[in-house]
Amino acid sequence: MQERNGWGYRATLAAVFVGLIVLPHVLSFSQKEVLVFLVINVLVVVSYRLLTLTGEWSLAHMVIVGVGAYASTLLAKRLGIPVPLAMPLGAVVAALTAYVLSFPLFRMKAFYFLIGSFAAGEVIRLCWKRFREPFGGPKGIKLVPSFPDIEIGFVDVSFFDPVNYYYFCLIVVTVSLVLLHRFEHSRIGLTFHAIHWQDKLAEAVGGDTRRYRTLAFVIASFFGGLAGALLAHYLGTVNPNQFDVEAMVYVLVWVIVGGTATIYGPVVGVVTLTVVNEIVLRELGMDQARPLLYGAILIASILFLPDGLESLGPKLKGAFARTRTQV
Amino acid sequence: MLAVPVHRILNREPKDACPDGVRDDGNQGEKPMSQNLHQRKIGRRTFLGATVAGAAMAGGLAPARLSAANKTVKIGFLAPLTGPVSAWGLPGLYGCRIWAEQVNAAGGVRIGDDSYNVEFVSYDNEYATDKAKVGASQLVFDEGVKFIMMLGGDTWPGVQRISNESGMLVSTLLPSDLSPDTPNLIAPCEVHPIYNVTGVSWLADNMPELKTAVICAQDDALGRPSVATYLAAFEAHGIQSEDPVFFSLETTDFAPVMTKLLSSNPDILCLDTAYADFVHPLCEQAHQQGFKGKIISCTADYYEQIIEKTSKEFMEGFIFQFPDFDDPALNEPQINFAAPNEFYAEYIERWPDQWSAVSWEYASIMDLWVQGAQRAGSVEPQDVLAGMKQGGTGKHAFGEASWWGKELFGIDNALVGNWPVVVIENGKAVIKEYRSIPDWWSMHGNLLVKHFTEMGEMYHQRG
Numbered sequence: 001m002q003e004r005n006g007w008g009y010r011a012t013l014a015a016v017f018v019g020l021i022v023l024p025h026v027l028s029f030s031q032k033e034v035l036v037f038l039v040i041n042v043l044v045v046v047s048y049r050l051l052t053l054t055g056e057w058s059l060a061h062m063v064i065v066g067v068g069a070y071a072s073t074l075l076a077k078r079l080g081i082p083v084p085l086a087m088p089l090g091a092v093v094a095a096l097t098a099y100v101l102s103f104p105l106f107r108m109k110a111f112y113f114l115i116g117s118f119a120a121g122e123v124i125r126l127c128w129k130r131f132r133e134p135f136g137g138p139k140g141i142k143l144v145p146s147f148p149d150i151e152i153g154f155v156d157v158s159f160f161d162p163v164n165y166y167y168f169c170l171i172v173v174t175v176s177l178v179l180l181h182r183f184e185h186s187r188i189g190l191t192f193h194a195i196h197w198q199d200k201l202a203e204a205v206g207g208d209t210r211r212y213r214t215l216a217f218v219i220a221s222f223f224g225g226l227a228g229a230l231l232a233h234y235l236g237t238v239n240p241n242q243f244d245v246e247a248m249v250y251v252l253v254w255v256i257v258g259g260t261a262t263i264y265g266p267v268v269g270v271v272t273l274t275v276v277n278e279i280v281l282r283e284l285g286m287d288q289a290r291p292l293l294y295g296a297i298l299i300a301s302i303l304f305l306p307d308g309l310e311s312l313g314p315k316l317k318g319a320f321a322r323t324r325t326q327v
Numbered sequence: 328m329l330a331v332p333v334h335r336i337l338n339r340e341p342k343d344a345c346p347d348g349v350r351d352d353g354n355q356g357e358k359p360m361s362q363n364l365h366q367r368k369i370g371r372r373t374f375l376g377a378t379v380a381g382a383a384m385a386g387g388l389a390p391a392r393l394s395a396a397n398k399t400v401k402i403g404f405l406a407p408l409t410g411p412v413s414a415w416g417l418p419g420l421y422g423c424r425i426w427a428e429q430v431n432a433a434g435g436v437r438i439g440d441d442s443y444n445v446e447f448v449s450y451d452n453e454y455a456t457d458k459a460k461v462g463a464s465q466l467v468f469d470e471g472v473k474f475i476m477m478l479g480g481d482t483w484p485g486v487q488r489i490s491n492e493s494g495m496l497v498s499t500l501l502p503s504d505l506s507p508d509t510p511n512l513i514a515p516c517e518v519h520p521i522y523n524v525t526g527v528s529w530l531a532d533n534m535p536e537l538k539t540a541v542i543c544a545q546d547d548a549l550g551r552p553s554v555a556t557y558l559a560a561f562e563a564h565g566i567q568s569e570d571p572v573f574f575s576l577e578t579t580d581f582a583p584v585m586t587k588l589l590s591s592n593p594d595i596l597c598l599d600t601a602y603a604d605f606v607h608p609l610c611e612q613a614h615q616q617g618f619k620g621k622i623i624s625c626t627a628d629y630y631e632q633i634i635e636k637t638s639k640e641f642m643e644g645f646i647f648q649f650p651d652f653d654d655p656a657l658n659e660p661q662i663n664f665a666a667p668n669e670f671y672a673e674y675i676e677r678w679p680d681q682w683s684a685v686s687w688e689y690a691s692i693m694d695l696w697v698q699g700a701q702r703a704g705s706v707e708p709q710d711v712l713a714g715m716k717q718g719g720t721g722k723h724a725f726g727e728a729s730w731w732g733k734e735l736f737g738i739d740n741a742l743v744g745n746w747p748v749v750v751i752e753n754g755k756a757v758i759k760e761y762r763s764i765p766d767w768w769s770m771h772g773n774l775l776v777k778h779f780t781e782m783g784e785m786y787h788q789r790g
Binding site: 235 | 547783
């Protein structure tokens with residue numbers, strides 16, 4: 001990676017941002033819609049990665065995203081709280097839910113935690129299906145209030161337009177990513193890494209591993225819940241099927257294919273697979289072959305890039321250096 | 328910079344090319360049908376095209392003269408083409424391909440002063456709300472379609488705002504999507520689940536000795552309103568029903584579900600509107616657990632496979648609502664679906680074992696769309712909607728029908744008339760009778776409202 005304070009790094013970063021700002025203007029309307037969902041999914045996978053830093057993989061993350069979506073929806077629709085306020089409150093509810101879940105879940109580790117998190121997530125999801133009041137039952141909640149349009153003088157911003165909602169999401173997700181990045185590189189974040197690789201040693205030097213795991217779970221859930229709130233108020237509906245195991249499998253696939261060593265690994269994973277699945281294969285008119293080809297791409301990726309797509313850059317760089325040496 | 332009023336979005340020119348989605352004008356990359364016709368002997372398709380053209384002319388749908396100058400109208404097909412619900416999407420697209428071939432081969436449709444070839448643009452929504460939203464955006468804003476056909480259900484909420492903002496006319500197979508907030512959504516073919524009352528009514532009249540029933544359904548947008556309908560129909564006809572058994576969409580083992588259902592030794596086993604993936608194992612379980620009574624279900628997609636898994640004897644008398652279109656009863660004079668037997672033969676020849684409940688439905692909706700467009704003299708969505716509802720009636724596949732639904736859905740956007748009762752006899756689906764849904768409603772409508780209310784399915788109770 002380039003030196004973070006170097007001009008090259010800053011120039012790359014600036015180019016990426018300019019690209020992200022220009023991008024929606026070169027896409028078709030439906031591709032802009034895909035872009036909105038993609039930006040939201042970036043927050044989902046990056047928040048999920050924070051939890052994996054402690055070595056725990058949860059199967060409840062999409063349900064937690066759903067908690068944020070449901071909470072924000074109910075706060076806005078039933079209590080009349082303005083959507084811009086309901087969104088962060090929904091994220092707070094998701095974080096609190098994670099905190100409550102952490103008591104039983106962090107009595108387990110590794111595979112047991114994985115299974116436990118699945119069970120906990122299913123309990124929440126089945127509650128949404130079972131209790132029609134207030135969750136709407138299997139059909140969920142429709143006509144979710146959308147993010148309010150802005151009309152000030154000559155400025156008329158409609159969030160029905162995916163470009164405007166994309167910019168809004170981009171701001172929220174960028175700020176979230178910066179916070180998550182800073183957090184990871186703080187003293188607490190480094191402790192997460194220590195717990196992941198040497199949890200007994202971390203305990204031996206006085207680290208409260210359970211507390212740190214809970215902290216990672218709660219913070220990941222806050223940002224996951226925020227992603228859920230962004231989704232709900234754009235889509236206009238929430239229902240339990242949106243946050244089922246299949247959706248969670250997609251998150252796992254994005255993270256695994258992208259890699260978890262760096263913050264941009266999951267981002268590369270979700271962007272690549274979404275572009276392949278939603279744009280390339282559809283553009284090729286391969287609607288019905290998509291699941292098959294998508295699966296093949298996954299297998300190939302795992303076989304040839306076990307450390308994720310994020311390892312592709314260093315590998316290519318190494319191969320290039322070796323070639324130059326031989327020459 | 329951010330200000331983009333909705334009207335500017337809606338005035339976007341559609342793309343000329345069609346890289347997104349799948350275009351389908353029935354030609355499938357072959358030479359134009361009109362050219363092929365000159366080069367072939369008279370085959371099944373030629374015969375079918377000629378038959379349909381004749382039938383269309385006789386029905387007042389005068390085809391345009393064969394002309395290279397035909398305009399093209401794009402119709403969106405937004406349904407699950409992959410995944411567990413694809414049985415109610417993909418077969419419908421196949422049916423539309425045959426429909427488009429027939430219509431375009433006959434010179435297109437004459438609407439106002441213009442002749443149009445019909446081109447379908449499909450988008451696989453995977454029965455997911457977000458995919459449905461993206462698909463609707465593509466069809467409306469990128470492709471410039473004039474009408475969208477959907478399965479509906481969980482996918483409709485993702486499309487609702489786009490339809491409301493753009494004025495796009497959308498059809499659903501599930502009228503439980505209808506509400507006063509959906510002025511551009513119509514249910515012009517299948518008034519699911521209301522037509523299920525005809526099966527129960529027929530059963531009660533023909534097998535009055537059957538007095539007890541049990542119902543099971545998946546707990547979702549399809550299952551619940553259907554349960555309310557069956558409960559109302561059973562009550563209306565003096566059949567005592569137990570509390571319904573709901574199972575989750577994730578269910579794979581149906582043994583305990585069936586054990587619970589059969590514990591009361593019922594005369595009738597009602598499978599509600601279960602997906603094909605559920606109907607098959609439920610029937611297998613009922614067979615294995617020795618059920619001897621009658622089975623009634625909304626659908627029996629791929630019933631030949633169920634017979635293979637159980638037995639012809641076990642499936643004898645299975646009552647459901649969706650005929651095979653080779654049934655002679657579909658040639659009765661009141662039927663508006665053109666050349667149904669030939670349509671079925673063509674379908675089965677090209678996609679063997681793929682006939683399902685929806686194979687003909689989307690094509691039938693297209694017949695109604697053509698009627699509406701011709702009445703309006705325009706292909707614009709709001710004009711077609713007005714044309715379809717003109718006079719309050721329409722030519723439904725199974726006969727003349729009326730626009731209805733205010734009491735149940737809050738809006739008269741469902742086309743309701745007769746519906747067939749189908750029974751499996753000697754391993755083959757047979758139409759036993761057409762029964763009138765409005766007649767049943769006029770006698771027992773209050774029961775339907777009662778059970779819809781108890782199930783929380785009335786339009787004002789949803790969401």
